[in-house]
Amino acid sequence: MSRPIIFGEIKGIQEGDFFEGRKEMMPTSFHRKWAAGIDGNGKEGTAAIVLSGGYEDDKDLGDEIIYTGAGGNDPNSKQQIEDQTWSNTGNAGLLRSMNEGLPVRVIRGSKHKSEYSPKTGYLYAGIFSVVDSWQKVGKSGFKICQVRLVYSGLHEKRKAIEDIELDYENREKKRISSTVLRIFRDTKLAHDIKKLYNYECQVCGTTIITKSGRYAEGAHIKPLGKPHNGNDNTDNLLCLCPNHHVMLDKGVFSIENDNSLIGIDGILKLHEKHKLAITNLVYHKESIYKS
DNA sequence: GGGCCCGCAGGG
DNA sequence: CCCTGCGGGCCC
Numbered sequence: 001m002s003r004p005i006i007f008g009e010i011k012g013i014q015e016g017d018f019f020e021g022r023k024e025m026m027p028t029s030f031h032r033k034w035a036a037g038i039d040g041n042g043k044e045g046t047a048a049i050v051l052s053g054g055y056e057d058d059k060d061l062g063d064e065i066i067y068t069g070a071g072g073n074d075p076n077s078k079q080q081i082e083d084q085t086w087s088n089t090g091n092a093g094l095l096r097s098m099n100e101g102l103p104v105r106v107i108r109g110s111k112h113k114s115e116y117s118p119k120t121g122y123l124y125a126g127i128f129s130v131v132d133s134w135q136k137v138g139k140s141g142f143k144i145c146q147v148r149l150v151y152s153g154l155h156e157k158r159k160a161i162e163d164i165e166l167d168y169e170n171r172e173k174k175r176i177s178s179t180v181l182r183i184f185r186d187t188k189l190a191h192d193i194k195k196l197y198n199y200e201c202q203v204c205g206t207t208i209i210t211k212s213g214r215y216a217e218g219a220h221i222k223p224l225g226k227p228h229n230g231n232d233n234t235d236n237l238l239c240l241c242p243n244h245h246v247m248l249d250k251g252v253f254s255i256e257n258d259n260s261l262i263g264i265d266g267i268l269k270l271h272e273k274h275k276l277a278i279t280n281l282v283y284h285k286e287s288i289y290k291s
Numbered sequence: 292g293g294g295c296c297c298g299c300a301g302g303g
Numbered sequence: 304c305c306c307t308g309c310g311g312g313c314c315c
Contacts, residue, residue, distance in 0.1 A: 024300090033300065035309080041302065050309055076295075089307085090308085109309075168301090
């Protein structure tokens with residue numbers, strides 16, 4: 001009788017909530033594991049992680065966290081005694097969460113050495129997104145798997161699935177040029193659409209091959225949230241490359257009812273199983289493209 | 292503080 | 304079934 005894995009916010013639990021021990025997190029599926037830091041698997045993704053000082057190469061900057069994967073760690077000495085691999089269940093889940101833009105709940109424990117960690121027990125730090133992954137040789141001399149997580153909790157509260165931009169300029173004064181990181185997170189529905197098109201852009205046909213799989217973005221024709229109030233339905237979703245996603249959002253081009261493009265050359269490739277709502281196309285042309 | 296060992300649920 | 308894992312309590 002395994003509990004279901006649940007992504008995103010858990011009903012009745014909010015950012016900043018305190019837990020005395022790991023067991024308290026289990027009944028609600030908030031974090032289903034008793035000892036492991038990573039709750040997830042390669043098939044579904046990782047839904048929650050705990051920072052509890054278990055791995056020496058972790059870094060915590062508050063809204064940005066470098067988290068070390070599981071494996072090769074001696075439970076008593078907390079020293080790496082073997083290389084880590086991405087085939088580890090939890091690590092594979094982190095990769096999947098990155099690829100699919102799934103929200104990851106982050107919990108900080110008292111044993112985690114950071115100004116953000118509590119003195120006792122555990123604190124829910126909110127929703128983060130996995131934005132990067134790599135392998136490197138850790139302090140121990142063994143290979144470790146690491147991911148970069150960036151806070152995206154406000155995004156979640158607004159319940160709008162859209163892009164947010166984080167400006168790193170203010171955080172790191174030494175840095176002359178600012179880095180703008182574009183976080184993309186999508187729903188299961190958007191994931192289905194991307195799979196239908198094999199992650200190929202419906203406008204230009206290109207796909208991006210990353211080390212952890214094919215990458216495309218789910219783009220809404222009629223934007224979500226105010227003031228547009230579009231729906232998160234497949235009849236409002238496209239599978240696009242990042243460039244054409246931005247161009248669609250900025251109204252550089254639009255789509256006619258016969259799938260021909262205006263603003264740029266070409267025609268939208270549409271799978272026979274994928275129907276778009278005419279009302280969404282009309283809305284985009286009138287309110288995004290022409291304005 | 293560190294070492295030992297029982298621990299539970301999920302995943303293969 | 305067996306194995307793993309950023310617990311946790313208890314001992315020294």
